[in-house]
Amino acid sequence: MAITILPPTVEDVDLSALNSDIDAMSMDSDGGVDLATDKASRPSKRPRLVEGTNITSGIVTPGEVVTDDPQWMRGHGTYTNPLSTSIIATVAGNVQKTNKLLSVQPLRARYTPEIGDLVVGRIVEVQSRRWKVDVAAPLLAQLPLSAINLPGGILRRRTSADELQIRTFFSEGDLVVAEVQTVHSDGAASLHTRSLKYGKLRNGVFLAVTGTGGSGVSSSSVKGGVGPGAGSMSASSTGGVVRSRRQVWTVNTANGGGDVDVILGVNGYIWISKHADGTASASSTTDNVSITRLEEIVSSSIYSSQNDDIAPQTRREIGRLAQCIRVLVQGGVRVDEETVMGAYEASLQVDLEVGDEDDDDDRRKEGREYLEGDKARRILELVLEGK
Structure with a gap:
């Protein structure tokens, strides 16, 4: 399964307000670093995945797009299109989320043998x-x-x-x-x-x-x-x-x-x-x-x-x-x-x-x-x- 590495996202910030805060924190003593001269802001962390964001709820059918969010991983009952990041259902069932793993539990399935059954x-x-x-x-x-x-x-x-x-x-x-x-x-x-x-x-x-x-x-x-x-x-x-x-x-x-x-x-x-x-x-x-x-x-x-x-x-x-x-x-x-x-x-x-x-x-x-x-x-x- 191919994994796509996305570049970090940078949120839009108010540079004027940021520069004023940096000027107040600048150091004037010897050996200090003047942070006010640094005009570039550090990239923020990637926003956390919100539970249920852009995920189809309820029962899905084969061929239906479960989510377009690339941060989810596909599990059983799903597949991904190589030309896109969409996760598509292959069976009819309920969507289950385990951390960042998406799977579809089928409504009807064959019996899976286990020892002692x-x-x-x-x-x-x-x-x-x-x-x-x-x-x-x-x-x-x-x-x-x-x-x-x-x-x-x-x-x-x-x-x-x-x-x-x-x-x-x-x-x-x-x-x-x-x-x-x-x-x-x-x-x-x-x-x-x-x-x-x-x-x-x-x-x-x-x-x-x-x-x-x-x-x-x-x-x-x-x-x-x-x-x-x-x-x-x-x-x-x-x-x-x-x-x-x-x-x-x-x-x-x-x-x-x-x-x-x-x-x-x-x-x-x-x-x-x-x-x-x-x-x-x-x-x-x-x-x-x-x-x-x-x-x-x-x-x-x-x-x-x-x-x-x-x-x-x-x-x-x-x-x-x-x-x-x-x-x-x-x-x-x-x-x-x-x-x-x-x-x-x-x-x-x-x-x-x-x-x-x-x-x-x-x-x-x-x-x-x-x-x-x-x-x-x-x-x-x-x-x-x-x-």
Whole structure:
């Protein structure tokens, strides 16, 4: 980046007044200096940069001039024309000032991986020793074969037979929950699923909410979805998933829905599914089995693509939670455990406010999971009041 050095500026001063002051301060003794003979005034300091001078406020659009002041430095989201000193925005967003550095924070941006992030991703490519995973980042993340639990023990060496059976663990289109282990110099992330709480996702519904900057919310029913059309949602907002909050928890739903698991990926991918206590069921039947055998039994359930039977009550509560997250994103509210649970409880309260005259109408009761219009506005009011 070229740096232009500007000459110091000289302010206009009254020379007559300056000369009178210098005459009063002149020295007449031997060895003194007569300052009155010096007609040139010393250049003043460069005026300090006034905060917000000639800077576009609010939201800027690509190609819009942020400032013409040459004393500002360009940051991310901006560029400078070689023929001028103007700083021009390259993305749509808000202008941020850090000392003399100007940058534009985009309204919508891709997810930037960081070590330790819990993410939900989709397998898009299977290679010889690794999987390529879409985690809503600029580059596809990779999940090495050595970073997963294989049947037979966590410390077993990976052989050529495992490479031939790589599709039996994950194949194209599968959804996985993993943790970011390494971030490379080019920005690509390496994932791992060595913990038993990670692995393949099933028995639920998938939603996509931008984790950085905020964008639309969308969801789609996947292999193991709770029903046809359960994920046909789209919206536009500035919400997103909050980092550094609890991202996996179990909701004890109402109306006989049982327990439902919610996974909020930092990358903005969300998974809501029926709670499956696989570890407890395995331990109850394998009390006298060795640790290696127990690891093999648990791993076989993790990589299974067979979905369990989901009761209609559980399907309705999964759909209700998905609708609550949609309401939050449409209202521009950040998505975390507190807001999701607040929206879910608010939706139950809205159902009670409907009245008891519809309790005998089964169709009305089945349609209460549709949270739009006045219901959505009421839920947002209750959530914001509870903060």
